[in-house]
Amino acid sequence: MKKLFPFKFILLFVFLVIGAVCFNLRDHLLWKKQQLQNFTIYYKPDSYAQNHLQEAMNLYEKSYQHAFAFVPESKHKNIKLYLYDELELLGFSRYDDQSVHYVFSEKFQLISSHEFMHLFLKDFNPKAPVRLEEGLCRVNEARSHAVNGEVKVIPLYVMGKLSPQIQWHLQYVFLDHYQNDQEGNLAAAFVNFYLDSWGQASFWSFYRDVTMDNWQALLEKRTQVSIEKIDNDFADFVSQL
Ligand SMILES: [Zn+2]
Numbered sequence: 001m002k003k004l005f006p007f008k009f010i011l012l013f014v015f016l017v018i019g020a021v022c023f024n025l026r027d028h029l030l031w032k033k034q035q036l037q038n039f040t041i042y043y044k045p046d047s048y049a050q051n052h053l054q055e056a057m058n059l060y061e062k063s064y065q066h067a068f069a070f071v072p073e074s075k076h077k078n079i080k081l082y083l084y085d086e087l088e089l090l091g092f093s094r095y096d097d098q099s100v101h102y103v104f105s106e107k108f109q110l111i112s113s114h115e116f117m118h119l120f121l122k123d124f125n126p127k128a129p130v131r132l133e134e135g136l137c138r139v140n141e142a143r144s145h146a147v148n149g150e151v152k153v154i155p156l157y158v159m160g161k162l163s164p165q166i167q168w169h170l171q172y173v174f175l176d177h178y179q180n181d182q183e184g185n186l187a188a189a190f191v192n193f194y195l196d197s198w199g200q201a202s203f204w205s206f207y208r209d210v211t212m213d214n215w216q217a218l219l220e221k222r223t224q225v226s227i228e229k230i231d232n233d234f235a236d237f238v239s240q241l
Contacts, residue, residue, distance in 0.1 A: 032045060038068075040079045060081055063118050071117060080097065127212075130176050141155070157189045170231050
């Protein structure tokens with residue numbers, strides 16, 4: 001049996017190499033690409049993106065530049081931008097391969113700097129609580145809703161008020177997970193509350209160093225206000241949205 005070991009090992013290695021080649025080949029056949037200065041657009045043959053490529057290039061260049069300017073100390077990098085006709089989530093990002101993914105179809109085009117922002121924010125502070133990061137990506141976003149036949153544009157942070165009142169507290173903002181819009185919007189409300197109360201410079205100096213372990217002490221240090229008072233004021237802020 002001992003003699004077989006190197007043979008098995010070599011066989012496994014060969015399978016892994018073949019697998020990797022096939023995976024790359026599949027990706028190569030499935031996706032076409034267009035290299036731009038700061039990102040590469042990936043799109044499928046005969047997709048909406050292929051037929052509207054110049055438009056997509058212009059729109060996402062603006063999204064990229066907005067995210068770049070929004071996050072302090074951003075450095076240009078080559079991001080992979082994947083455009084889909086269909087996608088279960090409308091958009092998402094992956095830091096490990098520096099990619100962002102958006103629906104860009106006939107029916108719906110998600111044009112937002114949100115996913116680019118995640119990548120720049122992770123560079124700025126990779127240890128920031130995940131839910132706070134999500135709130136920051138949403139702080140300038142809005143959604144349009146039809147109310148009594150009239151289309152109204154409502155900022156996402158205002159929709160933070162739709163979360164249960166029991167959650168209008170800091171402990172529901174500083175968490176290392178996030179699952180739905182409601183949680184993200186409440187975190188956006190907190191970011192707005194901070195910016196309103198102490199301004200941008202203070203916010204970024206807080207965000208640069210915040211982690212799951214230090215957020216309470218750091219919040220008190222940066223604002224010179226007790227955590228209890230901040231917690232109460234945040235609940236008041238949400239109630240008035
Ligand atoms: Zn997000």
